[in-house]
Amino acid sequence: MRAVAAAATAGAPLLGDAEARSPKGRLLGLLHLVTSFALSVGYLVPGTLVLLPVVALVLLVFTGFVDLLPAGEPPSPAALAAFSAVLLTCAPLLGRLACTIQRRRLEDVFGVVESRAPRPAARPRNPAEALLRGLGYLYGRDAWTAVICATLTGVQGVVFGGIVLGLVVYGTALAAGSLVGLGYALVSGSLENAAAPLTAVFLGPVGAVVGLWAVPLLVRLEFEVSRRLLLDAPEMVVRRRLAQVQDSRLRMVDAAEAERRRIERDLHDGAQQRLLVVTMTLSRARARAADPDEVRALIDEARGEAKAVMAELREVARGLHPRALTDHGLDAALPVAAGRCPVPVQVRVDLPERPSARAEGVAYYVVCEALANVAKHAGAESVEVRAERAAAEGADLLRITVTDDGKGGADPDSGTGLYGLWDRVNAVDGALAVDSPAGEGTVLTADIPWEA
Structure with missing residues (x-):
């Protein structure tokens, strides 16, 4: 059912309770969170581009930032407008790119596939319509929704990845470095300064163990947040529902046609042939009207065939909706x-x-x-x-x-x-x-x- 954003398949080790808590699952989860932390820098860029014009305007109008500029002259309104337009055009595009990357990660890691939006029914017929569609793509609701989703995804990547890096990586590095420092203190004989390295040697592994213990929980939280942002938004639910309806409609048409052919085949090979036999038997009985005994035998034969026809028709109807169910x-x-x-x-x-x-x-x-x-x-x-x-x-x-x-x-x-x-x-x-x-x-x- 991958076409409808259903079950997790490719990323089952990160989602299954048993496998996610195994050493291999924790290492995979740790790698996933570190990757999210690295990507979060790029995910935060669209939101930063939106904030830059606002911050620049506030600095120019409400602070003494103008005095720090060369010759104390602020930029011209045209230059500021052009600068803001460039940033506000790049932000939605980068937001869409960030959301696309995150959806691909959901597919590759967790096996959740986004239902594709339906294609436009026709291409724009005139330049004005094409311009409006382009402006809608750049500055429409979906574009700014992508910026918001990318920013929130970046924030969660920084938070969850930072927790893991702080506990696991920093704890391991701190323990290793402190162990080296403790060895140096033992060799040099300066044990009076060994208390801090000795404490770090024990606390570092504790932090790493806590971080590894929290990896499955953080991965699940990140998955739920990303899924709700990118796949469970109202417009995505509508698109997914539309894709499901389109797919199921085609399959149900095929299933109805196959069922029609089955019923036609059953009637042709069974009931229709038996009705033909009944008709021929009655014709023979009519032709032998002078012999009552033979007519009676032919009528009995026709009645038996008619009963068989009724039984076969009941079997066909039973496959559609049984009487017992009704x-x-x-x-x-x-x-x-x-x-x-x-x-x-x-x-x-x-x-x-x-x-x-x-x-x-x-x-x-x-x-x-x-x-x-x-x-x-x-x-x-x-x-x-x-x-x-x-x-x-x-x-x-x-x-x-x-x-x-x-x-x-x-x-x-x-x-x-x-x-x-x-x-x-x-x-x-x-x-x-x-x-x-x-x-x-x-x-x-x-x-x-x-x-x-």
Whole structure:
């Protein structure tokens, strides 16, 4: 689901609780924070360029700074305006560059991908429109938002990176230097000055250990701040939602077309052929009206074929929306779906009442598709399906959990239908999560609004 800024993949060692606290994870986190500290100098440049004209104007108007200039003459208004225009043009461009670099770092380190903004529908038709679009790019809301985000990102890089550098690097260097000084004091025999180096030898490693202990926490804080600044701003949420809608719309069109072809194939190969047999049998019975016994036998044959047609049509309709789901809810429908799965399935439904019909339909689809994936791809020996009501902020959720003991490693791009599941759940503002480590089975969790 990388296209929608979803799960962390590339940077999992920095985000996972267990791996982040390992020595390797702490060293990676330390390197990340030091890099943030180095980049923070550049991130603070856009904000500095915005402040320079303001500071210069204040110095020229409200202080005696003019007297310090050569010949005591202030710069001309035209020169000051040109200087300010250059700085205020460079600041948004550098702010956008800084935000782009930080988003790339979020992608490379944490695996979080920004949904790209939709391209303009058409190019500007006249120079005036092109000029307005250019001015909007340079001085519009997004440009100044980029300056603010770059400045805040730079401040957090200085703070978090400074803490780590102060504790780990300075503590280690202080301990090493003090150890050298203590050795020199021992060699020279001047032990009366060894108290301070001896104290630093013990305090330096303590500071380094504290800094390494704080690395996972600081990395997580930096990630949350950067994510909220660069990915969770209202305009970014709208863009991400639009990209999700565009992607899911195309996939749902393809899925609807595939479903239409499946129904057409099932009807053509089954019900349609049987109806043709019924028609031909009735024609034969009509042609042999003089022989009542043979007519009766042909009518019985046609009636049997008609019953078979009705059974096949019920099977086709059951794949769309089963009668048991409409009449009795998930308590009755999920065991029926589990019974059609070739893998043994244990169903646990703990619902005090029925959710909305739309939520039930989505949940049933999720379970059916998940069981089909298990049968086709997982190589599992058992499956557990659980349906329960979960409390959440704002409204309750219908939580569907499908757990198997198969080979794991589920990949949305390998034709396992996960994108179709995500589209169906996302259409009702739900959330789909898949935990599928290789060799450890798969846990699929769908949280569907109770009143979807």
